[in-house]
Amino acid sequence: MKPLTFTLRETPPERLDLSPLTPERLEGLSAREIGGIRLVRSRRALTVGDVFRVSGKDANSVVLEGGSRRFDGVGAGMTAGTLVVAGDVGAQAGRTMRGGRLLIEGSAGPHAGSGMRGGWLEILGDAGDHLGGPLAGELAGMNGGVVVVRGSAGACAGDRMRRGVAAVLRGCGDYAGSRMIAGTLAVTGTVGRLPGYMMRRGSILLDRLPEEMSPSFVECGAPDSTFAAVFDRYLMAEGILKRPLLGARPGKFGGDNAVAGTGEILFRQD
Amino acid sequence: MQQLTVNGVTIDDTFAEAFGMRATAILITGPNRKWARQAAVTMTGFATSVIGCGCEAAIDVELSPAQTPDGRPGCRVMLFAVSTDELQKQLQNRLGQCVLTSPGSACFADLNGGVADLKLGSALRYFGDGWQVSKKFGGRHFWRVPVMDGEFLCEATTSMTKSAVGGGNLLLVAASNTQALAAAEAAVAAIEQVPGAIMPFPGGVVRSGSKVGGKYKGMMASTNDAFAPTLRGVVKSALGPADNAVLEIVIDGETSDAVAAAMKAGIGAVTALGPQEGASRISAGNYGGKLGKFHYHLKDLLP
Numbered sequence: 001m002k003p004l005t006f007t008l009r010e011t012p013p014e015r016l017d018l019s020p021l022t023p024e025r026l027e028g029l030s031a032r033e034i035g036g037i038r039l040v041r042s043r044r045a046l047t048v049g050d051v052f053r054v055s056g057k058d059a060n061s062v063v064l065e066g067g068s069r070r071f072d073g074v075g076a077g078m079t080a081g082t083l084v085v086a087g088d089v090g091a092q093a094g095r096t097m098r099g100g101r102l103l104i105e106g107s108a109g110p111h112a113g114s115g116m117r118g119g120w121l122e123i124l125g126d127a128g129d130h131l132g133g134p135l136a137g138e139l140a141g142m143n144g145g146v147v148v149v150r151g152s153a154g155a156c157a158g159d160r161m162r163r164g165v166a167a168v169l170r171g172c173g174d175y176a177g178s179r180m181i182a183g184t185l186a187v188t189g190t191v192g193r194l195p196g197y198m199m200r201r202g203s204i205l206l207d208r209l210p211e212e213m214s215p216s217f218v219e220c221g222a223p224d225s226t227f228a229a230v231f232d233r234y235l236m237a238e239g240i241l242k243r244p245l246l247g248a249r250p251g252k253f254g255g256d257n258a259v260a261g262t263g264e265i266l267f268r269q270d
Numbered sequence: 271m272q273q274l275t276v277n278g279v280t281i282d283d284t285f286a287e288a289f290g291m292r293a294t295a296i297l298i299t300g301p302n303r304k305w306a307r308q309a310a311v312t313m314t315g316f317a318t319s320v321i322g323c324g325c326e327a328a329i330d331v332e333l334s335p336a337q338t339p340d341g342r343p344g345c346r347v348m349l350f351a352v353s354t355d356e357l358q359k360q361l362q363n364r365l366g367q368c369v370l371t372s373p374g375s376a377c378f379a380d381l382n383g384g385v386a387d388l389k390l391g392s393a394l395r396y397f398g399d400g401w402q403v404s405k406k407f408g409g410r411h412f413w414r415v416p417v418m419d420g421e422f423l424c425e426a427t428t429s430m431t432k433s434a435v436g437g438g439n440l441l442l443v444a445a446s447n448t449q450a451l452a453a454a455e456a457a458v459a460a461i462e463q464v465p466g467a468i469m470p471f472p473g474g475v476v477r478s479g480s481k482v483g484g485k486y487k488g489m490m491a492s493t494n495d496a497f498a499p500t501l502r503g504v505v506k507s508a509l510g511p512a513d514n515a516v517l518e519i520v521i522d523g524e525t526s527d528a529v530a531a532a533m534k535a536g537i538g539a540v541t542a543l544g545p546q547e548g549a550s551r552i553s554a555g556n557y558g559g560k561l562g563k564f565h566y567h568l569k570d571l572l573p
Contacts, residue, residue, distance in 0.1 A: 163406065164406075165407050182404070184405065184407060201403075203403075203405070223419060223420030223421070224301070224374065224419075224420055225420060225421065226299070226340045226342075226374075226376040226420075226421065226423040227405065227412070227414050227421060227423050229340040229341050229342070230339050230340050230376075230412070230423065231405075231407065233339060233340070233341065234407055234408045237408070238408065262401065264403075
């Protein structure tokens, strides 16, 4: 059976909420029902049929042919199946997803993977600010699952992260891992100012010494680390990295002591 | 008793009688082979028999750096006990006193498809006094406990099987102690290659085989007089006039098939050695077939 494919007719005239187009929400719907799904709450009342040409039948494997920065909430709340976007997406891609695989072949806007609890979100391009982070008023950000950004991420990647693994392969902006509660944020490439800003617990793993550390982090030595060896192997076994991130003897900063935190920033030394 | 002969070694037409047990397995790694082995050997010390040690344990196989999760040399250790509670207690005590303490050690779960979880790092984490770190990734849960040479990395739990078997055995009867020991060493070397089977006694060998009970009150086991050469004239002996030493190999297996494979490997090695260098006869211990659920007939395990 061919994947259920949504081919973009033209750039949409306004922002769209694509959260209804997930495998489990499309399962069992007829072509007519799918075509009638509303994608905006404005007076324009755009539906799937207005924006996409729909083909294929396998709702467990959904493809969006053509992306747009106006596609918000792509894969939000996903629990199973696969969703592939051949292009860019807007804000909150994969927000609160719990399972399945979401692949974005372009770049994503802010709050990608926000509050996700499970599943696998991969972005081949760049991600915006607040990767995995909570929306205003929410207590915790990413709460499980895996986010891989093959490009770079904006500011506050992993903000208030509580569980799971986020990996950014081409560096991220300021305040990486800000206010982390737990979980693991791995970054290759440069990080901006003050990584781990106000983090309580959790791990920020870097392939180099950060350029501007907060003075409220303290050096904690560099003994042999079995955890680093196991985590490096995990990253390579999952195809996230091709080379070890930390090496056998990463350096460590502990903090953020500004909030009596017991988190850590581990960084490769050689 | 009917007897078969393989390469001059007589095989008794009898069977080994074994029992169902609970078992678990962990993988211990270290900075090099010496220290991986040291942690494993220390943990499996005084673990020869559930009668007096609480559990039976030994190294199953040694693993190369390419075969372990952290790229360092390791040993797969198996523990067997008669109850889940006792297995948990023994595992926790031995891990805490022998592996946590060993320089550079780490510990991973190493039993697939078990029926219940036993605590590893989930129990030892309190040693970290609040500085321990929990890490979950790739479907696994680890605890990192700060210690004086860095961190002790320990998987949170390991699995337990109820399909394990304890008490597979071979009795190697020889004309001299030297020959009995040579046969036993050959059997141990062969059985060490069988995955999922351990030999918990010293070097894999028992010289004080036992029978159930004894004349003294409270004795759960006492000497196997039928196979003791110095008692040949005074008890109903199982030994012939030329038999002067008997050594036993006791085998515990993750599955019944592992025990059978181990016994087969042992019989193969002893018969290949022959009666001039090693044992003249192979027998096995049983209790008439009434106590143990698993019976391993030697005639079914010939090379």
